Amino acid sequence: MTTSHLFINPLSGRHRRRSVSDLVSRLARAGLHPQVHSVTTPADVLGRCRAINQGPASPLVIVAAGDGTVNAVVNGLLPETATLAVLPLGTSNVLAAELGIASVEEGIARIVAGRTRPFPVGLLHLEESSHRFVLMAGIGLDASVVRDVWPLGKRLLKQGAYAISALLSTLTWDKSLIAVHAGGATRSCHSVIVCSASRYGGDFILAPEGCLFSPDLTAICIDKHHRRTYLRLAFELLSGRARTSREIFRMPADGIEITGIKPVQLDGDFVGYTPARITMVPDFARIIV
Incomplete structure (x- = not known):
């Protein structure tokens, strides 16, 4: 019998309006009886994952939280040991959207199937550490927005906290450039978003060629350092026209290197600064689809 685990973050998304016991009851009605892990920080997740790594082989790990908790789980589990499943109960549920899971009920049905x-998954190598990611690595402006977001504001205002941080970033504008080396080519740019999925920042399609199950990455380079460049790109992203934007340049590759100094965020969490190298872990886990 497969051992199963359920990660929930009571500070994330809809957990405030939906009790954990209700979720556990619905899983039980579907024949699932996971061990529940209530976590609020990446350190909490890593500690629980260490215990899972030492437990029975081939566990089912269900994450009923947002993309940040999924990222922490992916960084805590050993490669090629677990089956993952997601239930969209977080502030941000881009992974669930990529999988086409629109509700908790649908997610449970897929687990049962x-x-x-x-x-x-992606693997970011910094000078002193390495970090896995599921959806994307942002280097430059979006990482500075994530780095500077007010934690309490994130809990209270959700995505609005990022909008405030983005507005504040215009007051201390960094015009420096980085070099992106990918697919045998080098490009100088102001920011780059390395995508392993199609969506960015919610249900917005930034890399339509991106696929969760592909071993390849797409580097979305924003060449110009002007504020108006980002305003145009934001409008195009919101209106569904980013795929034809003239403000970005796409570089497909199976590995990417970034030189220069810029902040880095992975799946919505700040992790450090470039220079960096990005590769893929081809078969990190299996995931319920």
Whole structure:
């Protein structure tokens, strides 16, 4: 019998309006009886994952929280040991959207059906540490917005906290450039978003060629340092026209290197500064689809 675990973050998304016991009851009605892990920080997640790594083989790990908690779980589990599943109960649920899971009920039904696929993840190498990511690595402006967001504001205002941080970033504008090396080419740019999925920042399509199950990455380069460049790109993203934007340049590759000094965020959490190298872990886990 497969051992199962359920990660929930009581500070995230809809957990404030939906009790944990209700979720556990719905899982039980579907024949699932996971061990519940209530976590609020990445350190909490890593501690629980260490215990899972030492437990029975091939566990099912269900994450009923946002993309940040999924990221922490992916960084805590050993490669090629677990099957992952997601239930969209977080502030940000981009991974669930990529999988086409629109509700908790649909997510539970897919877990019961048991269909899985191999799941690659990205791997960011900094000078003194390495970090896995599921959706994207942002280097430059979006990482500075994530780095400077007010934690309490994030809890109270959700995505609005990022909008405030973005507005404040215009007051201390950094015009410096970085070099992106990918697919045998080098490009100088102001920011880059390395995508392993199609969506960015919610349900907005930034990399339509991106696929969760592909071993390849797409570097979305923003060449110009002007504020108006980002305003135009934001409008195009919100209106669904980013795929044809003239403000970005796409570089597909299976590995990417960034030189220069810029902040870095992974799946919505700040992790450090470039220089950096990005590769893929091709078969990190299996994931319920």
